[in-house]
Amino acid sequence: MTVSPEQLANDPEQPTDSPGQHHWHVLGAGAMGCLWAARLAESFIQTGHTPNVTLILRDNDALASFTGQVVVESAQGEATPFNLKATSAAQLNYPVSNLLVTTKAFDTEEALRSVLPWLDHNSTICLLQNGIRNHLALQNMTGIRVLSMTTSHGAWLKHRFHVVHAGSGQTFFGPLQTVNPEYSRHLSRSTFPAALTKSMNLKHTEDMEKRLWQKFAANCVINGLTVIHDCQNGALLTRPSAHQDLVSLCSETETVLTQTDRLNMALYPYVRKILLATATNWSSTWQDVQAGRITEIEEFNGYLCELAARANLPCPHNQAVLRSITNHHAVIR
Ligand SMILES: NC(=O)C1=CN([C@@H]2O[C@H](COP(=O)(O)OP(=O)(O)OC[C@H]3O[C@@H](n4cnc5c(N)ncnc54)[C@H](OP(=O)(O)O)[C@@H]3O)[C@@H](O)[C@H]2O)C=CC1
Ligand SMILES: CC(C)(CO)C(=O)C(=O)O
Structure with missing residues (x-):
């Protein structure tokens, strides 16, 4: 069944599970991707859940270079390792329910196309990138819930999978379309784990566009x-x-x-x-x-x-x- 974006945008029953039980996939394991994947893992650990976070890497070469850890270094130089899973789009063989996209804007279309077979009407895509063209183009993907994000956190890669969280900021997320207030409250509560809301200063907004x-x-x-x-x-x-x-x-x-x-x-x-x-x-x-x-x-x-x-x-x-x-x-x- 194909679900229209209007249906998704107004259905307070979507998504039904608690954010503590979501399996998150992060597409684009650069500075932002490593930071968010690690903070997501941390938020699972803080609430007693197994860190259910998987990086989607570009290809087998990238997979071979991944040791199973992402390191987050604070601006003060304190480094913390996080154990994460990794796969590639070619190796995926199950539906992806929560996808955080952290590629550069010009890579997004191709990267998303590679995981499209594993997205369905139960999937939520969160687009975290600068620029607005992708956000506008992708907001009406048939049958998939697409949320946008914008952040003023600053991060850079010291080495592959080792990110420096250089500047703490704020992140907003929400749909570009106007949705009914009940659904809006639902998105605000159920999209991300509460602990992540704190660590990344994450706020839902009805003013995303x-x-x-x-x-x-x-x-x-x-x-x-x-x-x-x-x-x-x-x-x-x-x-x-x-x-x-x-x-x-x-x-x-x-x-x-x-x-x-x-x-x-x-x-x-x-x-x-x-x-x-x-x-x-x-x-x-x-x-x-x-x-x-x-x-x-x-x-x-x-x-x-x-x-x-x-x-x-x-x-x-x-x-x-x-x-x-x-x-x-x-x-x-
Ligand atoms: N870094 C920051 O402080 C901030 C960044 N942003 C925005 O966030 C977005 C991401 O930025 P940033 O993390 O710095 O960028 P990076 O270049 O560090 O990371 C992007 C990652 O996406 C990967 N990628 C590209 N195409 C694919 C693909 N097809 N499949 C899998 N992975 C892929 C790249 O892999 P590969 O290395 O192999 O190319 C790279 O690891 C940008 O739009 C940026 O403007 C916003 C605010 C702050
Ligand atoms: C707002 C600004 C200019 C902060 O450096 C930024 O988003 C960027 O560098 O891409």
């Missing part, structure tokens, strides 16, 4: 500029030439999002607050460029330019940022 647009706007304005000016986030406020670019990009991004009815808010004060709170951070895009990795810029300024083009709005500042960062990709490829 707005939060994703806000984070998207901030990523459009901050990430590329930190590469262009080769600086930490805070310097976009204090370095005059960077600040001038920031103001222009903020104004243009706000105009495009307002005129296309995506987000209606004063962007500069919002972005300033993030920059002050993350002043000494190196943005994820800056880190990707430094490490010679493809960035998520197509999901940020690339998508913004697409929205602007569809509405015949000029966006020269976003185009310049996009061009500048994709030049780095050309060198990598």
Whole structure:
């Protein structure tokens, strides 16, 4: 039977089991995936359950490199190992009920396709990634409950399966669609184990789409500029030439999002607050460029330019940022 998203979104009986009994699969065992998988395992242990968490790795080579442990290192350098199971999409042979997707935005479609045969109307997918395009595209997957997440926790991989939880933040989750209040309360209570709610400062929100647009706007304005000016986030406020670019990009991004009815808010004060709170951070895009990795810029300024083009709005500042960062990709490829 195929269940429509509307049915799922309004059915307070879904899901029926307690979050303490869920089996979680984490697709994308990078910085966020290792952190969340370990915190999920920890939350099972804290409530006396066996840690029912399985990493879904890319292939046999990745499986061969996994020793059965993920290590989480705190910002103060304290390292804690967690025993986890691992598999690959090719080796899966049973239904996946709870899937946390922590791939980079540009890998999500392919990664999800690989596990699709094992998802059904009892499955919940939680998408944790920057950008909004995937969240919008996947929210109506037929018969599968899709929730979105956005986080301000910061993490980076010291080695494979060894993650540093560098900055503690907040995470919001919820459906993009509007759902009835009873179902909303149900999602809030039953999606994640209570202990995880505490350790990851996880909150349910009925305003998920707005939060994703806000984070998207901030990523459009901050990430590329930190590469262009080769600086930490805070310097976009204090370095005059960077600040001038920031103001222009903020104004243009706000105009495009307002005129296309995506987000209606004063962007500069919002972005300033993030920059002050993350002043000494190196943005994820800056880190990707430094490490010679493809960035998520197509999901940020690339998508913004697409929205602007569809509405015949000029966006020269976003185009310049996009061009500048994709030049780095050309060198990598
Ligand atoms: N790190 C952070 O502090 C934050 C990250 N985010 C967002 O979270 C998302 C994840 O970021 P992050 O954890 O840093 O990224 P990483 O690059 O560290 O991790 C992504 C992981 O996904 C894996 N992957 C890609 N494709 C597949 C596939 N088909 N099957 C299985 N695994 C796959 C990659 O494997 P491989 O190495 O083999 O390519 C990699 O291990 C991003 O959208 C990012 O913007 C948001 C806030 C903070
Ligand atoms: C908000 C910001 C810019 C914080 O560094 C971020 O999300 C990123 O670096 O990708």
